[in-house]
Amino acid sequence: MWIWQQQAWPQFSWQETQLLPRLRQLQQKRGMLLGRASVAENSEAQTLDTLLTNILSSSAIEDERINAQSVRSSLARRLGVSLEQPYPVSARSEGLATIMMEAITQREEPLTLDRLCQWHQWLFPASEWTIKRLNVGTLRGEEPMQVVSGRLDRPVVHFEAPPRCGLEQQLDDFIAWFNRSRDDVMLDPLLRAAICHLWFVTLHPFDDGNGRITRALTDLALAQADSQSIRLYAMSASILNRRADYYRILQETQRGGLDVTPWLLWFLDVLNDSLEQALASVTRMQNKARFWLIHNAAALNAEQTRVLNRLLDGGEQGFSEGISASQYQKVAKVSKATATRHLAELVEKGCLEKLPGGGRSTRYRIKH
DSSP states (O other): GGGGTTTTTTTOOOOOOHHHHHHHHHHHHHHHHHHHTTOOOOOOHHHHHHHHHHHHHHHHTOOOOHHHHHHHHHHHHHHTOOOSSOOOOHHHHHHHHHHHHHHHOOOOOOOOOHHHHHHHHHHHSSOOOSSSSSOSSSSSOOSSSSSEEEESSEEEEEOOOOSSSHHHHHHHHHHHHHHHHOTTTTHHHHHHHHHHHHHHHHHHOOSSSHHHHHHHHHHHHHHHHOTGGTTOOOHHHHHTTTTTHHHHHHHHHHOOSSBOHHHHHHHHHHHHHHHHHHHHHHHHHHHHHHHHHHHSOOOOOOHHHHHHHHHOOOSSSSOOOBBOOOHHHHTTTHHHHHHHHHHHHHTTTEEEOOOOOGGGGOOOEEEE
């Protein structure tokens, strides 16, 4: 029996005592994020990077590859951010950027079926060629909507959506709840976003793109919960990092009862990951600004500045364990002797410090 076949569907229930500690923690982190971001510079550029990451990640969850530079240009134009090297946009990038911006800036507008169908049209622009024919901007066809894997002769059904007959009424009920629940003081806004995600992905109302529309709806619900912090974290990126787990918890929830506590706990944990990553990013930005304020008169050359910015930016390419002379040589594109000399100068000027170790294994990190 699927969750939508339960007699009381869609009257979800949950165990508040299990959720309250996480909700309190999330409220504190959202407050910290807003506080730190309020004193950070270059906020529009930060918003651009966050929204771009969200769009790319949401598509990657479905193994959809899109042109990141094109989407970046589409977002930049809507945010009023000037790019040093603007990239040509496409109907696809324009549509994806429009959905993202519409979700977070038009949060006061009521949700309607027409609005959802418009999102679907933006997701699948007419100029984009596709192998399979889709009903674009309209609800799915009459054939059963199943998510399957495995061999064609022995498919494994992970999930089956409600039948096409009655789908309009099911969507009407969801939309009415979404608009009404925003003012429900008894429903935590973060739980509302999690329920929105589960309910809509269960209905699976379109031929394709249901996951991406679901995550855009989740962004809308989160924007309604807090119009500022949603610009600072990318929840789809955290879902992408747990993609296998994402499909597992959705599958288990679809096959379970109407007590959706495990799904809500999972959703809040992923949201917590998103906020922690955003806090780390804002902290890195502040540390970078503080570093250059201290060392603005250090008379560094272009290669040294490039490497220092790489270390300050952190992330996967930020040499979290410190940078060696050979790595400096590759990043700065200089000789081995020059790399050694540059590193010695940076240590002397107080920009870097040596980590324990010696010889070829010597590493250097930013001196705070």
